[in-house]
Amino acid sequence: MNNMPDFSQMAASYQQRAVVQQSAGETLLEMLDIRPGEDVLDLACGPGALTARMRERTDGRVVGCDAAAGMIAEARSRHGSAGIEFVASDAARLPFMAEFDAIYCNSAFQWFDDPASVLTACLDALRAGGRMAMQAPAKKEFCPNFVAAVGDLHRHEDTREAFARFRSPWRFLENAENYARLFADAGFTVAESRMEAVVNRCSAQQAMEIFLSGAAVAYLNPHHYRGDVPADFFSRAAQIVAAALERQCGSDGMVELTFHRVFVLAHKK
Numbered sequence: 001m002n003n004m005p006d007f008s009q010m011a012a013s014y015q016q017r018a019v020v021q022q023s024a025g026e027t028l029l030e031m032l033d034i035r036p037g038e039d040v041l042d043l044a045c046g047p048g049a050l051t052a053r054m055r056e057r058t059d060g061r062v063v064g065c066d067a068a069a070g071m072i073a074e075a076r077s078r079h080g081s082a083g084i085e086f087v088a089s090d091a092a093r094l095p096f097m098a099e100f101d102a103i104y105c106n107s108a109f110q111w112f113d114d115p116a117s118v119l120t121a122c123l124d125a126l127r128a129g130g131r132m133a134m135q136a137p138a139k140k141e142f143c144p145n146f147v148a149a150v151g152d153l154h155r156h157e158d159t160r161e162a163f164a165r166f167r168s169p170w171r172f173l174e175n176a177e178n179y180a181r182l183f184a185d186a187g188f189t190v191a192e193s194r195m196e197a198v199v200n201r202c203s204a205q206q207a208m209e210i211f212l213s214g215a216a217v218a219y220l221n222p223h224h225y226r227g228d229v230p231a232d233f234f235s236r237a238a239q240i241v242a243a244a245l246e247r248q249c250g251s252d253g254m255v256e257l258t259f260h261r262v263f264v265l266a267h268k269k
């Protein structure tokens with residue numbers, strides 16, 4: 001995979017920071033509405049906390065798959081004894097053929113290099129009549145707070161030069177119709193596609209933890225910069241983002257962190 005973010009390195013710390021992914025993931029679980037006996041795939045499962053929630057809903061087969069070997073190792077050690085299979089695989093090259101009633105994909109779609117190939121692999125993995133539920137951050141301004149905070153890296157003399165060489169690995173679409181079209185073009189029948197602005201009220205420190213659970217895997221990762229960056233760039237950039245989030249807080253020390261999120265439910269014919 002060309003743009004593999006280094007989620008392996010953060011496998012152990014991800015879960016305690018992944019507050020916004022977890023709460024959006026619970027909404028997505030309701031949308032997928034897993035029934036007893038169904039076989040379910042959690043696509044890009046991370047360390048498996050949400051996969052374990054699927055195990056509570058069905059006595060069928062539950063499989064988590066993720067491209068990061070570190071995430072799969074973490075998921076196996078946390079939840080492998082709960083009767084969940086964890087498989088290392090790129091989402092575009094799934095080793096499954098007509099094996100699942102439902103596919104769940106939370107907070108990962110923006111990372112996929114080739115979303116159309118992922119959707120084709122998902123259609124192959126589903127049985128006829130199966131369904132897929134997907135939630136991901138959406139819009140270029142996926143989190144206006146983070147986009148504004150990162151804007152300081154352009155302005156600050158310590159980071160300006162290196163940050164100009166950042167290349168975003170993410171693919172964001174601007175509205176729910178665009179996501180619906182992507183699924184329909186792949187061959188799904190789209191039952192629902194909606195976009196929401198989800199607001200989390202939190203302290204600057206919590207906001208920074210949330211930044212570190214996802215956005216930092218791109219912004220603070222040398223893999224996503226052209227050429228070499230100075231050794232101290234990433235620690236300095238983290239300080240500047242943390243200070244910017246601090247300034248976004250009101251007099252009560254809290255900030256309203258907004259995420260644009262898309263939710264899609266689609267069926268295989």
Ligand SMILES: C[S@@+](CC[C@H](N)C(=O)[O-])C[C@H]1O[C@@H](n2cnc3c(N)ncnc32)[C@H](O)[C@@H]1O
Nearest residue numbers: 007044045046066067068090091106107108111
């Ligand atoms: C933000 S985490 C979300 C994890 C989990 N679904 C959750 O909601 O907590 C994104 C995950 O996507 C995985 N990922 C990124 N690109 C992938 C790909 N092409 N194929 C499979 N997994 C991928 C990463 O390794 C990471 O574990």
